[in-house]
Amino acid sequence: MPVDGKEAGPASQTILVVGGGIAGISAALEAAETGHDVVLLEKGPSLGGRVSKLNRYFPKLCHPTCGLEINYQRIRKNPRLKVLTMCEPTNVAGSRGAFTVTVKRHPRFVNEKCTSCGDCAAATETMVPNPFNYGLDKVKAAYLPNEHAMPMRYVIAPEAIAEGEGDKLKAACKYGAVEPEQQEETFDLNVGAIIWATGWQPYDPNNLDVYSYSHSPDIITNVEMERLAAHDGPTQGKIVRPSNGEPAKKVALIQCAGSRDNNHLAYCSRICCLGSLKHAAYVREQYADAEVDIYYIDIRAHDKLESFYQKVKADPQVRFVKSKPGHIRVGEDGRPFIHGERTIDREVYDEPYDLIVLATGMQPSAVAGYTPQVGLVKDDYGFVVPKELEDNEGIFSCGVAAGPLDVSLSVQSATAAALKAVQAVRQSA
Amino acid sequence: MTAPLPNPGKKYDLDFARWVYDNVNGGDKMALCMQCGVCSGSCPIGTNMDHGPRKLFMMIRAGMQEAVMTSNTPANCTSCYRCVVRCPRSVPVTYILQDLLAKQAELGYRAKDSNENIAFAKSFWWSARAFGRTDERLVTAKYYWSFGPAEFWKRSMENLKIALGFIKKGRMHIGMPHSVKDKKGLKAILDKAREIESRG
Numbered sequence: 001m002p003v004d005g006k007e008a009g010p011a012s013q014t015i016l017v018v019g020g021g022i023a024g025i026s027a028a029l030e031a032a033e034t035g036h037d038v039v040l041l042e043k044g045p046s047l048g049g050r051v052s053k054l055n056r057y058f059p060k061l062c063h064p065t066c067g068l069e070i071n072y073q074r075i076r077k078n079p080r081l082k083v084l085t086m087c088e089p090t091n092v093a094g095s096r097g098a099f100t101v102t103v104k105r106h107p108r109f110v111n112e113k114c115t116s117c118g119d120c121a122a123a124t125e126t127m128v129p130n131p132f133n134y135g136l137d138k139v140k141a142a143y144l145p146n147e148h149a150m151p152m153r154y155v156i157a158p159e160a161i162a163e164g165e166g167d168k169l170k171a172a173c174k175y176g177a178v179e180p181e182q183q184e185e186t187f188d189l190n191v192g193a194i195i196w197a198t199g200w201q202p203y204d205p206n207n208l209d210v211y212s213y214s215h216s217p218d219i220i221t222n223v224e225m226e227r228l229a230a231h232d233g234p235t236q237g238k239i240v241r242p243s244n245g246e247p248a249k250k251v252a253l254i255q256c257a258g259s260r261d262n263n264h265l266a267y268c269s270r271i272c273c274l275g276s277l278k279h280a281a282y283v284r285e286q287y288a289d290a291e292v293d294i295y296y297i298d299i300r301a302h303d304k305l306e307s308f309y310q311k312v313k314a315d316p317q318v319r320f321v322k323s324k325p326g327h328i329r330v331g332e333d334g335r336p337f338i339h340g341e342r343t344i345d346r347e348v349y350d351e352p353y354d355l356i357v358l359a360t361g362m363q364p365s366a367v368a369g370y371t372p373q374v375g376l377v378k379d380d381y382g383f384v385v386p387k388e389l390e391d392n393e394g395i396f397s398c399g400v401a402a403g404p405l406d407v408s409l410s411v412q413s414a415t416a417a418a419l420k421a422v423q424a425v426r427q428s429a
Numbered sequence: 430m431t432a433p434l435p436n437p438g439k440k441y442d443l444d445f446a447r448w449v450y451d452n453v454n455g456g457d458k459m460a461l462c463m464q465c466g467v468c469s470g471s472c473p474i475g476t477n478m479d480h481g482p483r484k485l486f487m488m489i490r491a492g493m494q495e496a497v498m499t500s501n502t503p504a505n506c507t508s509c510y511r512c513v514v515r516c517p518r519s520v521p522v523t524y525i526l527q528d529l530l531a532k533q534a535e536l537g538y539r540a541k542d543s544n545e546n547i548a549f550a551k552s553f554w555w556s557a558r559a560f561g562r563t564d565e566r567l568v569t570a571k572y573y574w575s576f577g578p579a580e581f582w583k584r585s586m587e588n589l590k591i592a593l594g595f596i597k598k599g600r601m602h603i604g605m606p607h608s609v610k611d612k613k614g615l616k617a618i619l620d621k622a623r624e625i626e627s628r629g
């Protein structure tokens with residue numbers, strides 16, 4: 001299949017999917033498996049999006065790698081689906097059947113000859129904050145994005161090139177895969193329909209100044225907790241206090257850290273209650289004597305997930321405290337204290353913890369990134385939705401780009417978007 | 430003039446919440462409260478309030494008019510505005526408390542344990558009227574004295590260390606109280622204000 005899709009004539013049959021998270025992957029596969037040519041753009045070095053950084057999935061606590069791997073297999077088997085990593089759109093023009101999408105490709109400095117032998121990593125001395133672990137640890141500047149990366153290919157951080165290591169790394173690779181001369185480039189794609197699946201970013205905890213995130217290493221966010229619990233995370237899966245490496249046995253989870261708050265994200269992020277229930281389970285699995293307190297306004301275990309809530313609630317060492325804390329202070333011994341009012345009995349408390357996890361919400365990536373002016377609009381919160389719900393304009397959104405969804409709802413919305421995109425290119429054929 | 434309570438004397442009155450929405454400044458916004466507890470948990474003197482704002486709002490919804498109109502929560506609010514800044518639902522908590530306090534007074538209610546507040550307010554206004562300034566030493570002394578000599582002695586001794594610390598750091602002035610230049614003018618302003626207030 002030609003990448004630029006130009007051969008398809010004035011009405012292109014190619015479907016473009018932007019964002020290689022679970023939503024984008026699903027939409028791309030569904031469309032490709034109906035026999036359409038699909039291009040999947042991912043701005044990072046690997047597919048998988050935020051899901052690849054989760055330790056386990058609620059409610060069954062199974063491993064996301066499993067579901068991702070099944071999808072990667074489907075991608076490998078499908079000649080109609082073309083994956084382009086390190087790529088993001090900078091402009092979308094045209095209309096259904098004839099969109100022109102300008103794409104910027106960031107240099108990876110490693111080509112497809114890479115066998116992921118790791119010789120480049122051995123040769124580099126530059127270290128960079130590890131993006132996979134939200135910067136909780138450092139990684140060599142020539143690195144595999146993660147253990148189960150797709151494509152399974154190294155990437156070299158621009159910092160290593162800036163440090164003048166390019167030639168050294170090139171010489172270290174016996175397969176001729178390192179290309180320090182790569183530059184940022186721009187090209188156009190002609191496509192018939194577009195699915196926007198750019199996902200989300202964690203809400204910045206520094207905006208919640210009363211929760212003192214920057215004042216103590218023992219105050220972390222829920223996405224960091226996923227990495228802390230993961231075997232390929234910064235602590236090889238041990239849930240410890242970042243300040244001193246000791247086991248975190250008294251843990252607080254604070255719900256709605258930024259969500260349902262007019263000063264921050266005015267909407268409910270929908271997944272963080274379940275995320276924290278999962279985190280309570282992580283802690284309790286590791287330490288028989290651990291205590292977990294969940295501070296909440298009300299627990300929103302949406303859909304069929306109430307039973308997971310009931311299961312966690314049955315554990316006497318998980319305490320549910322109905323209270324949105326007022327603030328967190330760092331005590332003289334360095335331990336963080338949560339201060340607030342328990343709304344059931346109106347007691348004002350001031351409790352010390354080993355580790356405090358802020359359940360920050362999901363903010364659509366579109367608040368910071370480029371969003372097409374044609375066919376799509378951002379709602380009040382930055383979620384991207386089609387301008388015309390009735391007319392098929394050939395451009396759609398799915399996953400968390402479209403609203404705060406969990407994985408199963410993201411995949412459902414991805415299938416719906418794929419169907420609409422298929423209809424769009426068929427209608428314009 | 431504020432509309433009178435719809436059914437005064439009733440312990441529970443479901444019309445009371447409506448009365449608050451319609452008559453108390455910011456009261457309509459109280460309907461947005463989701464009982465999260467941030468206001469009472471953020472309040473620097475929350476433990477000195479009988480109920481705190483969150484619970485008071487719930488009591489209003491429950492129609493507990495007598496208990497609300499005799500609550501010390503409005504009077505003890507220091508107007509620090511922490512709750513207003515932090516409330517996730519943008520409820521103007523401080524404004525509501527301030528106006529509830531005014532309504533309590535206007536309709537002849539008084540917080541059940543308001544002796545402290547009244548004694549303090551009297552001392553505060555005595556100093557403000559006499560000097561156009563609040564002199565901490567005199568306000569405190571007069572306030573303690575209103576509970577009798579024994580209580581005056583006890584409370585003074587309890588706070589002596591703090592006072593000495595203040596003096597040492599140059600935070601409390603010793604000598605004659607500071608005063609505004611035009612005391613007569615100040616008195617005229619305050620008298621006029623009182624006259625306007627009494628017109629209702």
Ligand SMILES: Cc1cc2nc3c(=O)[nH]c(=O)nc-3n(C[C@H](O)[C@H](O)[C@H](O)COP(=O)(O)OP(=O)(O)OC[C@H]3O[C@@H](n4cnc5c(N)ncnc54)[C@H](O)[C@@H]3O)c2cc1C
Binds near residue numbers: 021058201
């Ligand atoms: C702490 C936490 C725990 C969670 N746990 C669970 C769980 O256990 N079970 C569950 O069902 N859900 C869970 N979720 C929710 C889950 O993470 C989301 O439902 C899921 O990530 C949505 O996938 P997505 O593809 O829409 O977005 P993303 O995962 O964000 O993927 C978007 C992709 O698009 C790429 N991208 C962004 N902008 C561009 C651009 N301009 N151009 C090209 N590419 C771009 C990104 O790099 C990324 O790869 C959790 C969420 C949190 C916060």
Ligand code: SF4
Binds near residue numbers: 259270273274298299
């Ligand atoms: S899912 Fe729970 S924690 Fe997240 S915003 Fe909604 S209520 Fe708050």
Ligand code: SF4
Binds near residue numbers: 462518
């Ligand atoms: S902070 Fe706001 S929403 Fe929360 S209890 Fe107080 S008034 Fe209600």
